Amino acid sequence: xxxxxxxxxxxxxxxxxxxxxxxxxxxxxxxxxxxxxxxxxxxxxxxxxxxxxxxxxxxxxxxxxxxxxxxxxxxxxx
Ligand SMILES: [Zn+2]
Numbered sequence: 001x002x003x004x005x006x007x008x009x010x011x012x013x014x015x016x017x018x019x020x021x022x023x024x025x026x027x028x029x030x031x032x033x034x035x036x037x038x039x040x041x042x043x044x045x046x047x048x049x050x051x052x053x054x055x056x057x058x059x060x061x062x063x064x065x066x067x068x069x070x071x072x073x074x075x076x077x078x
Contacts, residue, residue: 016043025065029054 006014016026024045026032031046048059050068059066067075 023064025051025063027051027065 002017002019004017004020006017008014021027021030026045027049028051029049030051031049033042033044033046035042035044047056048066049056050059050071051065052067052071055068055070058069060069060072
């Protein structure tokens, strides 16, 4: 995988490349565990969320991410 270099902003944030977030199924509301491992930082998926509404309930795996049953029903209705 490509080595991405990022600059930490004034609030301590970095942008994770979309190539990586997409491959991990991370989206706007994904909860990520951040831990220090020696001189490195490890990011791990903490808990799955629906990538359309952010709920943690009634999740259905969809490709590499999750959707909730309510959002799936709304998609089917439209
Ligand atoms: Zn949803």
